[in-house]
Amino acid sequence: MGLDLIATRRQLHQIPELGFQEIKTQALILTTLDQFEGKEYMTIKRWRTGVLVKIHGKQPKRTIAYRTDIDGLPIQEKTGYAFQSKHEGQMHACGHDFHMTIALGVIENLLKHRPKDDVVIVFQPAEEGPGGALPLLHSDEFNAWRPDEIFALHVAPEYPTGTIATREGLLFANTSELFIDFKGKGGHAAYPHLANDMVVAASHFITQIQSIISRRLDPLNAGVVTIGKVTSGTKQNIIADSARVEGTLRALNPETMQVMKEAIQAHVAGIETAFSCRATIDFGSNYYQVHNHSEQTREFIQYCRDHDYDLVICKEAMTGEDFGYFLKEIPGFMFWLGVSSEAGLHDAHFQPDEAAIETAVKLVTAYISRGA
Numbered sequence: 001m002g003l004d005l006i007a008t009r010r011q012l013h014q015i016p017e018l019g020f021q022e023i024k025t026q027a028l029i030l031t032t033l034d035q036f037e038g039k040e041y042m043t044i045k046r047w048r049t050g051v052l053v054k055i056h057g058k059q060p061k062r063t064i065a066y067r068t069d070i071d072g073l074p075i076q077e078k079t080g081y082a083f084q085s086k087h088e089g090q091m092h093a094c095g096h097d098f099h100m101t102i103a104l105g106v107i108e109n110l111l112k113h114r115p116k117d118d119v120v121i122v123f124q125p126a127e128e129g130p131g132g133a134l135p136l137l138h139s140d141e142f143n144a145w146r147p148d149e150i151f152a153l154h155v156a157p158e159y160p161t162g163t164i165a166t167r168e169g170l171l172f173a174n175t176s177e178l179f180i181d182f183k184g185k186g187g188h189a190a191y192p193h194l195a196n197d198m199v200v201a202a203s204h205f206i207t208q209i210q211s212i213i214s215r216r217l218d219p220l221n222a223g224v225v226t227i228g229k230v231t232s233g234t235k236q237n238i239i240a241d242s243a244r245v246e247g248t249l250r251a252l253n254p255e256t257m258q259v260m261k262e263a264i265q266a267h268v269a270g271i272e273t274a275f276s277c278r279a280t281i282d283f284g285s286n287y288y289q290v291h292n293h294s295e296q297t298r299e300f301i302q303y304c305r306d307h308d309y310d311l312v313i314c315k316e317a318m319t320g321e322d323f324g325y326f327l328k329e330i331p332g333f334m335f336w337l338g339v340s341s342e343a344g345l346h347d348a349h350f351q352p353d354e355a356a357i358e359t360a361v362k363l364v365t366a367y368i369s370r371g372a
């Protein structure tokens with residue numbers, strides 16, 4: 001009996017793990033691969049918590065790669081699914097359970113009907129952070145099987161199930177994480193003049209940096225500053241001696257990202273002066289933009305049109321993806337797969353439509369096998 005795609009997705013959904021901690025996920029991928037018929041035609045390698053699979057083509061002239069990410073997010077799930085995450089505070093809220101299931105379905109198909117060329121399927125850890133693509137791309141394991149072309153998909157809640165959306169050129173933005181620690185002097189709530197309040201300092205900083213977008217950037221060259229987490233204080237009547245601000249920066253080109261980082265540094269320096277405090281800035285992991293190569297994207301678009309897929313030529317998005325690092329070095333493309341969820345990506349209620357999995361397995365298998 002073949003792979004049950006829905007059951008596999010639900011199994012994966014129950015065991016989300018954060019970047020470079022995907023131990024159970026890796027084990028489940030390996031166990032699933034081990035059950036496939038035709039496994040003599042594949043070679044499997046582990047890379048950290050990821051997995052690389054090579055399917056040996058019948059008359060290989062080149063290698064085509066397909067990549068899936070495998071990590072989950074630090075979100076407490078609120079879907080109410082019977083197969084809800086078993087890991088407290090962790091959830092597949094960005095569709096990586098879908099992405100992995102699709103990759104497994106594709107491997108099963110390619111082992112049954114071997115393609116002409118070699119195929120490498122990459123199960124990459126840590127897409128949500130700190131970033132698995134760059135170290136994987138420069139690993140010996142990957143480079144021993146370095147492909148001529150690579151592609152990937154990402155689920156899209158806003159499109160109807162099975163819709164394929166992509167574009168030539170820029171698809172996803174440049175990103176940089178942002179972590180700032182403010183250090184001041186704590187004290188009694190009734191004596192603010194004897195303390196140095198980091199709740200107030202951090203609040204000023206968060207409000208001020210909104211003007212980076214409105215006053216520092218060319219309005220035609222968009223950027224985003226989002227602060228997603230603020231931590232400070234111990235009790236309502238104690239002035240906090242420290243505050244930590246965590247966020248992300250987004251920009252449509254690397255130059256704009258640089259402008260934003262310099263502006264952040266200037267604002268932090270201003271806060272240090274104004275509030276007599278100290279601050280450290282960490283830009284965390286940075287993802288290079290996902291820039292689809294024209295020739296490969298056009299061929300894929302034409303294939304979708306010729307085979308009656310619901311195709312949308314979409315706009316670029318401010319999401320980030322470390323798949324951009326692969327595309328910086330290897331020709332290829334990324335596309336969105338519609339999964340019609342009312343709740344969006346990174347939302348505790350995210351409920352993608354499982355019907356999209358089969359559509360994607362068929363498309364990716366057929367696209368890899370075309371011309372065979």
Ligand SMILES: CC(=O)N[C@@H](CCC[C@H](N)C(=O)O)C(=O)O
Pocket residue numbers: 094127128129154175176177247248249285287318319320321322345
């Ligand atoms: C598709 C998606 O949602 N990707 C994530 C990538 C994370 C980037 C990085 N860790 C950051 O937060 O800057 C996204 O948030 O866009």
